[in-house]
Amino acid sequence: MSTAAAIEVEKLNVRYGDFHAVKDLSFQVRRGEFYALLGTNGAGKTSALEVVAGHRPAASGTVRVLGRSPQDRGAVRPRMGIMLQESGFSPDLTVKESVRLIGTLTRRHDDADRVLGVAGLSRRAGTKVSQLSGGEKRRLDFATAVYGGPELLILDEPTTGLDVQSRDALWTAVDRLRDEGSTIVLTTHYLEEAQQRADRIGLMHQGTFHREGTVVELTQTLPSVISFALPAGAPEPPMAGARVDGAFRIETFSLQEDLYRLLGWAHDAGTDLRELQAGPTRLDDVFRAITGD
Numbered sequence: 001m002s003t004a005a006a007i008e009v010e011k012l013n014v015r016y017g018d019f020h021a022v023k024d025l026s027f028q029v030r031r032g033e034f035y036a037l038l039g040t041n042g043a044g045k046t047s048a049l050e051v052v053a054g055h056r057p058a059a060s061g062t063v064r065v066l067g068r069s070p071q072d073r074g075a076v077r078p079r080m081g082i083m084l085q086e087s088g089f090s091p092d093l094t095v096k097e098s099v100r101l102i103g104t105l106t107r108r109h110d111d112a113d114r115v116l117g118v119a120g121l122s123r124r125a126g127t128k129v130s131q132l133s134g135g136e137k138r139r140l141d142f143a144t145a146v147y148g149g150p151e152l153l154i155l156d157e158p159t160t161g162l163d164v165q166s167r168d169a170l171w172t173a174v175d176r177l178r179d180e181g182s183t184i185v186l187t188t189h190y191l192e193e194a195q196q197r198a199d200r201i202g203l204m205h206q207g208t209f210h211r212e213g214t215v216v217e218l219t220q221t222l223p224s225v226i227s228f229a230l231p232a233g234a235p236e237p238p239m240a241g242a243r244v245d246g247a248f249r250i251e252t253f254s255l256q257e258d259l260y261r262l263l264g265w266a267h268d269a270g271t272d273l274r275e276l277q278a279g280p281t282r283l284d285d286v287f288r289a290i291t292g293d
């Protein structure tokens, strides 16, 4: 395995008793890359990231983080920020104390007030963790993950439960870290978050990858769709397509070309293309295709 990668996972297996949650999963995240691990509920994303974070042992397989074993916490934790789905803060500590404690435990250095500002928690600095709302706890998780501007940032569903402003603030902070060269690994069920930012995406279902690639590589595996309706008595359109409830639905890998042809035909025939819709394949479509829904 090369040491140029931020994360190297090879044939990772995670088991819970008899249940095989992650099956022979292999992937690499390059340094400076934004990598999104997407998938269905229970696909095994968190289980895989917990191994990468050093929180869970693998049943088998090899995992290297920044060239080290994730179990080598003394070497890895100062360089890696982690926001998993469940935080383990002491309820009696204040927000600021919690951030400082994580800094001490991970041996990362930063200005606690700066980080609380980034996470929108400045006014909550002296509040006990037990008195935070769900969204505020999530922001505290984020604050501790970005404390010290880590080289590698792991974000497991970071925006779940956050209001729009908090989400925007989180992405601003992540984008800044990325501009500074940090590697980002994200899981999310908001596919547009990944579609907008990820350099590459791994799509997981039932413990393993079904696809991996850039957004363009993933979406070009499925056709785009052109749909429209025609007025009564109009001639047949120039390309074959399915007819659903009187509307035409044409699947194509040459969207622009076919659209051009269709518009030319409608113009020449003097026909309206009613409710015309045409759009590139979205990540949601690829996602639905792998899960068979």
Ligand SMILES: Nc1ncnc2c1ncn2[C@@H]1O[C@H](COP(=O)(O)OP(=O)(O)OP(=O)(O)O)[C@@H](O)[C@H]1O
Pocket: 016, 019, 021, 039, 040, 041, 042, 043, 044, 045, 046, 047, 048
């Ligand atoms: N501690 C555990 N004991 C037993 N089974 C578990 C445990 N943790 C997770 N699982 C099971 O392993 C599978 C993978 O769970 P995991 O949390 O890794 O999925 P995920 O892809 O992160 O899902 P989600 O998108 O719903 O968060 C699920 O079927 C889950 O029920």
